[in-house]
Structures are given as structure tokens and as C-alpha cells.
Amino acid sequence: MxxxxxxxxxxxxxxxxxxxxxxxxxxxxxxxxxxxxxxxxxxxxxxxxxxxxxxxxxxxxxxxxxxxxxxxxxxxxxxxxxxxxxxxxxxxxxxxxxxxxxxxxxxxxxxxxxxxxxxxxxxxxxxxxxxxAGTQVVSGVRDLVLLKTTDSEFHGFVQDRYTTLPETRDRILATSVNATWRHAGPAGDAYGTARAALIEAFADTHSLALQQTLYAMGERVLAACPGVVEVKLSLPNRHHFLVDLTPFGLDNPNEVYYAADRPYGLIEGSVRRDDDVAEEVAWSF
Known part of the structure; x- marks a missing residue:
């Protein structure tokens, strides 16, 4: 039995x-x-x-x-x-x-x-x-929408027989930030500082990939918030594609785009201090 x-x-x-x-x-x-x-x-x-x-x-x-x-x-x-x-x-x-x-x-x-x-x-x-075992505090922000109209590139990637994406040296970069940060102790409220660090790093980083921007954002939060030991980020790439206006006899010098809601690239990762050994408690079903 x-x-x-x-x-x-x-x-x-x-x-x-x-x-x-x-x-x-x-x-x-x-x-x-x-x-x-x-x-x-x-x-x-x-x-x-x-x-x-x-x-x-x-x-x-x-x-x-x-x-x-x-x-x-x-x-x-x-x-x-x-x-x-x-x-x-x-x-x-x-x-x-x-x-x-x-x-x-x-x-x-x-x-x-x-x-x-x-x-x-x-x-x-x-x-x-x-x-x-104690108290663990994880703060965060969800659906923080950010966009930059330039200072973003994407090239040098793997290409195979199914690749149609052209390389670009200038593109719109947009995302909806979902971020959490784990505090070293049971008490922590660094929301304003962490949020500002996320936004500033997004704006300041000349991005060669959204992955690079993710790391820069996490690193900036850790530098600005001494009581934070780990930052986790989930960044959907809100693609903006140039509209082909040649059928109408018009050029398009990076001015007219259409925003695609799906499918989208989803970049996720964490940035943590080298001396952090604690793991975030996971409760999920």
C-alpha cells in the first residue's frame, strides 16, 4: 500500500x-x-x-x-x-x-x-x-517605467540562420523595473535612496546591452545603501522599433517608432556584496 x-x-x-x-x-x-x-x-x-x-x-x-x-x-x-x-x-x-x-x-x-x-x-x-532564526527584510519597487531615447546600443551578438535582428548603434531603451533589495539587518528603510540610485544608473549608463544596465543599477544601489546586501532585478525590454516610412517616400532619422508590447526580452539577475553569505528566505508554492 x-x-x-x-x-x-x-x-x-x-x-x-x-x-x-x-x-x-x-x-x-x-x-x-x-x-x-x-x-x-x-x-x-x-x-x-x-x-x-x-x-x-x-x-x-x-x-x-x-x-x-x-x-x-x-x-x-x-x-x-x-x-x-x-x-x-x-x-x-x-x-x-x-x-x-x-x-x-x-x-x-x-x-x-x-x-x-x-x-x-x-x-x-x-x-x-x-x-x-531571526527577521529578514526585503524592500522593492515594481512597475517603475524608465525610457531613454539614445545612449543605447546592441551589436556583436551571436547570429545564426534564424537571426533577423539588425545590429544598432543607437536605439530607444525602455523597461519596467521590478527590483528588490535585501537588508543586512531586521530593520531597513532605504527606499528613497535605492529608487533614486536605480533611476540615476539607468540614465547615466551608456548601455551596450540591457544586461550591462542591470548590473550598473544593482551596483549603484549597493554603493548608495550600506545596509543593503543584495539587489535582484527583473527588466523586461520594452522594444521600440523604427517604422519603415520608405513606402511613403519619407526618411526616418530615429524619430518615429512603434512600441511592441510582446514578445519581449526579459533580463534578470542579482548583484550582491562579495562578503554576503546569507540567502534570501524563499516562501513560494
Whole structure:
């Protein structure tokens, strides 16, 4: 007879949406978050027999997020996620590890007091893992769209019988940056500095390949943020191709392009300090 065993498992409340308004005499501030909690521990009985004695309901996890926002405030998503992760592990004997992932959506004041506008698609992120081994904080940004109209080349690549791409010494380079950076300690908030470093490196680098730009961006973050030990980047190449206007008797001196949304090149990699030996905690199913 075959035998079976329960493998790694986790549970939690995903995507709790919370908007906190901080009111003050100089005007209001908005913090708009999407919070996901995942818990691990002695939870086998719930799977094997339906015994929920060790299960903290996911509805309770949702309520905890709301209550912490009121009782402790949100003074930064890394700190907020850390408080929640530690609470779930320290308050529940059956829970040995917690992951709290937070997305923050930017709003900007319109009148300086009570009106706001939602910024573009860029999203700030933070993920905190906490267990007996300690606390790990990973910050990031998603969908940071960058484009440069020149200072980008691509040539000298492998060519075979299927190659049709021409070499170029001048092209548009565009991408939607998805980046995360791992902090050396449990507390870290270098978002503004890291974001600026990503943008500056993209702009400053005369790119011979998007891979070269990726490394320059990661290296710039590490140089600007001493508390960061590793940067991971995923850079889709948002291709812009010159339109052939010769059928209409027109030239096209790098002025008219069409933007192709797919397929696209996807360049991914990490840049880390030489003395970094810790590995980022992976919770994925």
C-alpha cells in the first residue's frame, strides 16, 4: 500500500486592503496598502484530521492588520510588516514562522490639505520573514517605467540562420523595473535612496546591452545603501522599433517608432556584496 505524508504548507489572509488617513493641522496624509500574511507551524492536524485547535483564523489575521494600523500607526511599510510578523509568531505557540508582504500605492496631495491624486503604476513593496532564526527584510519597487531615447546600443551578438535582428548603434531603451533589495539587518528603510540610485544608473549608463544596465543599477544601489546586501532585478525590454516610412517616400532619422508590447526580452539577475553569505528566505508554492 502506498503511504503519503503532508509536505510544506502555509496559510494566511491574502490582500487585505487598508487605507489609513493621518490627520493633522497641516493637512492629511494617506497610506494605501495591500497586506498579505502567510503563517507556518504545527498545522498538520488541520490538514489531516480537520482539527483546527492550532489555527488562527485568517479573518483574525485581517483584523490584526486593521488594529495594528490604528494602535501603532504605519511609520513605514518595512516597520509595519515587521511588527505584524513578530506578533503572529510570538503570540501563537503553534506558529513558528510568518511572512508579511506589503504593497504601497502612492498618492500625492492636490491642495495641500484634503485632496489627493493617485500617482502612476509604480508600486513600493516590502516583504518580512520572521522565525526563530531571526527577521529578514526585503524592500522593492515594481512597475517603475524608465525610457531613454539614445545612449543605447546592441551589436556583436551571436547570429545564426534564424537571426533577423539588425545590429544598432543607437536605439530607444525602455523597461519596467521590478527590483528588490535585501537588508543586512531586521530593520531597513532605504527606499528613497535605492529608487533614486536605480533611476540615476539607468540614465547615466551608456548601455551596450540591457544586461550591462542591470548590473550598473544593482551596483549603484549597493554603493548608495550600506545596509543593503543584495539587489535582484527583473527588466523586461520594452522594444521600440523604427517604422519603415520608405513606402511613403519619407526618411526616418530615429524619430518615429512603434512600441511592441510582446514578445519581449526579459533580463534578470542579482548583484550582491562579495562578503554576503546569507540567502534570501524563499516562501513560494
Amino acid at each position: 502506498p503511504t503519503f505524508a503532508l509536505g510544506p504548507n502555509q496559510y494566511g489572509k491574502a490582500e487585505t486592503r487598508i487605507v489609513r488617513v493621518t490627520r493633522g493641522p497641516g493637512g492629511d496624509e494617506i497610506t494605501d496598502l495591500n497586506v498579505s500574511v502567510s503563517l507556518r507551524g504545527d498545522l498538520a492536524a488541520s490538514h489531516l484530521t480537520g482539527d483546527n485547535a492550532a489555527v488562527l483564523p485568517t479573518d483574525t489575521q485581517k483584523n490584526t492588520v486593521y488594529a495594528f494600523a490604528r494602535e501603532h500607526g504605519i511609520d513605514g511599510i518595512e516597520a509595519f510588516a515587521t511588527r505584524l510578523a513578530r506578533h503572529f509568531v510570538e503570540s501563537q505557540p503553534s506558529i513558528h514562522g510568518a511572512r508579511v508582504a506589503v504593497e504601497q500605492y502612492p498618492w500625492q496631495p492636490v491642495d495641500g490639505r484634503h485632496s489627493f491624486r493617485r500617482d502612476g503604476g509604480e508600486i513600493r513593496t516590502a516583504t518580512v520573514h520572521h522565525d526563530d
